[in-house]
Amino acid sequence: MRKLFPITLFAASMMAGMASAQEAPKTDAAAMEELKAQLRVMQERLQSLEAKANAPVPIPIATAPVAKTQAAPATTQIKWENSPRFTEASATFKMRGRLLVDAVDVNVDRETGPSYKSRQYRARQLFLGAEGQVGSWAYRLEGGAANGSGWAWDDAVIEYRMKSGMLLTVGNQKVGGLENLTSIKTITFMERGPFGDLTDNGFVLAAQATKVGRNWSLRGALQGDSINKADVAAGAYNVNNAKERSGVMARATWAPVMTPTQTVHLGVSARYREIGGETPFTYSAAANTAYRAQNSAGGVLLSTGAVGKGDKTLALEGAWTRKSLSLQGEVAKIRVDRIDTSRSAANGGQDFDIVTGYAMASWFPTGETRPYSAAGQFSRIKVLHPLDKGGRGAYELAARYDFADLGDMKANTATALTNQPGLATAGTYKGLTAGLNWYPCSNVRFMANVTKAKINNRAIGALENDAKVTLLQTRMQIEF
Structure with a gap:
C-alpha cells in the first residue's frame, strides 16, 4: 500500500x-529539454x-478513559426461618423467641402426714432474643420470664470461629449432657427429670472451646456461676470470703453410625466444681416437672439440703435412632465433697455418692426422624406433612424411666438426727412417664405428659416422707 x-x-x-x-506548440529541441x-x-x-x-508512521496510542467503578449498593437478603433472617455481605441478624404455656396437676399421696394436691396454669417460659453474625464473630442473646419469676437470661454469649474451625464462646452457656444441650424446645418430654435436676448442668458464665468433626465433638470450659446471680459482698460461712463458685467441665462425643436414617451416639462428660464462698450445693429433684411446689411448704420430696462444698460428676450418654424410632439414655455418678460439721452441724458429714439416670424411647407413627448433628445434639424435627399444607402434622409417642439414689448420704454425730433435715428426704426415686406430642408444623407443638413416681425416704423417728406422686401436665409451645 x-x-x-x-x-x-x-x-x-x-x-x-x-x-x-x-x-502550446514548441520546437522539437525546446520540447525535449522541457x-x-x-x-x-x-x-x-x-x-x-x-x-x-x-518512514515509520507513529501510531498514536489512545488512552481509554478509565471508568470510575462504583461499588454496587449492598443487597439485603431476607430468608424466612420462622422469623426473618436478614443477611448483608458477611453480617446476619435474626429475632428469636418462644412461648411455653403449661397446665400442671399434682397429686401427692404420703405414707405419713397429709396428702397434697395442686393445680396451676403457668407460663413455663416467655422468652425473646436475637442472634447474629459479623464475619467470624457471632452472638446469641435470649432471656425472659420462667415459671412466673422475674426476667432472667439463658443464652448470652459471644462466639469467635477460628480458621481451624474451633469455636470459642464466652458468656452464659451450657457445656455437657445430651438432653441438657438439646433445647427445651426440642427435648421429647416437657422436662429433663431428676437426672437434669441433680446434675445441675444449667446456664452459667463460662469460657468454652468447641471442636466438631465429621462425626465427633470435643468441648471444654472454665465455669463460674449464672449471669443472673446478683453480686454479693459477704460469703455464706465466712463473711470475708465472697468468692464465686468455679469449675471445669469437658465433654466428648462420637457417632460411629451417622446416616440420614440411622444414628448411634456415644458420649462422656466430666465436671469438677467448688462453692468458693457461696452457699453449699443442694441436690434436689422433682417428679419430672419444673413445678416445684409438691408439698404444702412449697418444696420437693427428694433433697439432701445444702450439703456440698464441691463435687465431681462423671456421666455417660448414648442414643440410637433408626428412621422414626429413637432410644436414648444417660447415667451419672456425683461424688459430693460434703461440708465439715464445724461449718454446719445440720448439713455436714462424710462425703457420699449420688447416682441418677434415665432411659427413654420415642416413635413417630407419621414417619418423622429426630435430626442429629455431629456436635452431639438433637434438633427440631421437620414435619413431613404440616397442617397448613393439607397434612395432619406429626405425632410422637414416648415413654421414659427415671431413677435417682441419694441414700448414700449418712448421718453425722455432731448433732441429733432430728436436727439433720436433709436425711429425711435423701432417699430414692423411681418414675415412669408417658408422653404424647403433636406438631402441627415444625415450630408449634402440643404436649401431654403423665408421670407416676415413687419416692422412698428413710424414717427419722416418727417422720416418714415416702410418697407416691401422680403428675399430669400439658403444654402449648410456639417458637421462632
Missing part, C-alpha cells in the same frame, strides 16, 4: 505535465514521496 501511493502521485504528475506540454526538466522534477518528487512512505 505504501508503494502504490507514490506511484499513483507520479502517474498523476506525468499526466499533468503532458497536459501542460500540449497547451520534457527532461519535468522528468527530473518528477523523479525528485517520486524519491521524496517514497522516503516519506517508507
Whole structure:
C-alpha cells in the first residue's frame, strides 16, 4: 500500500505535465529539454514521496478513559426461618423467641402426714432474643420470664470461629449432657427429670472451646456461676470470703453410625466444681416437672439440703435412632465433697455418692426422624406433612424411666438426727412417664405428659416422707 501511493502521485504528475506540454506548440529541441526538466522534477518528487512512505508512521496510542467503578449498593437478603433472617455481605441478624404455656396437676399421696394436691396454669417460659453474625464473630442473646419469676437470661454469649474451625464462646452457656444441650424446645418430654435436676448442668458464665468433626465433638470450659446471680459482698460461712463458685467441665462425643436414617451416639462428660464462698450445693429433684411446689411448704420430696462444698460428676450418654424410632439414655455418678460439721452441724458429714439416670424411647407413627448433628445434639424435627399444607402434622409417642439414689448420704454425730433435715428426704426415686406430642408444623407443638413416681425416704423417728406422686401436665409451645 505504501508503494502504490507514490506511484499513483507520479502517474498523476506525468499526466499533468503532458497536459501542460500540449497547451502550446514548441520546437522539437525546446520540447525535449522541457520534457527532461519535468522528468527530473518528477523523479525528485517520486524519491521524496517514497522516503516519506517508507518512514515509520507513529501510531498514536489512545488512552481509554478509565471508568470510575462504583461499588454496587449492598443487597439485603431476607430468608424466612420462622422469623426473618436478614443477611448483608458477611453480617446476619435474626429475632428469636418462644412461648411455653403449661397446665400442671399434682397429686401427692404420703405414707405419713397429709396428702397434697395442686393445680396451676403457668407460663413455663416467655422468652425473646436475637442472634447474629459479623464475619467470624457471632452472638446469641435470649432471656425472659420462667415459671412466673422475674426476667432472667439463658443464652448470652459471644462466639469467635477460628480458621481451624474451633469455636470459642464466652458468656452464659451450657457445656455437657445430651438432653441438657438439646433445647427445651426440642427435648421429647416437657422436662429433663431428676437426672437434669441433680446434675445441675444449667446456664452459667463460662469460657468454652468447641471442636466438631465429621462425626465427633470435643468441648471444654472454665465455669463460674449464672449471669443472673446478683453480686454479693459477704460469703455464706465466712463473711470475708465472697468468692464465686468455679469449675471445669469437658465433654466428648462420637457417632460411629451417622446416616440420614440411622444414628448411634456415644458420649462422656466430666465436671469438677467448688462453692468458693457461696452457699453449699443442694441436690434436689422433682417428679419430672419444673413445678416445684409438691408439698404444702412449697418444696420437693427428694433433697439432701445444702450439703456440698464441691463435687465431681462423671456421666455417660448414648442414643440410637433408626428412621422414626429413637432410644436414648444417660447415667451419672456425683461424688459430693460434703461440708465439715464445724461449718454446719445440720448439713455436714462424710462425703457420699449420688447416682441418677434415665432411659427413654420415642416413635413417630407419621414417619418423622429426630435430626442429629455431629456436635452431639438433637434438633427440631421437620414435619413431613404440616397442617397448613393439607397434612395432619406429626405425632410422637414416648415413654421414659427415671431413677435417682441419694441414700448414700449418712448421718453425722455432731448433732441429733432430728436436727439433720436433709436425711429425711435423701432417699430414692423411681418414675415412669408417658408422653404424647403433636406438631402441627415444625415450630408449634402440643404436649401431654403423665408421670407416676415413687419416692422412698428413710424414717427419722416418727417422720416418714415416702410418697407416691401422680403428675399430669400439658403444654402449648410456639417458637421462632
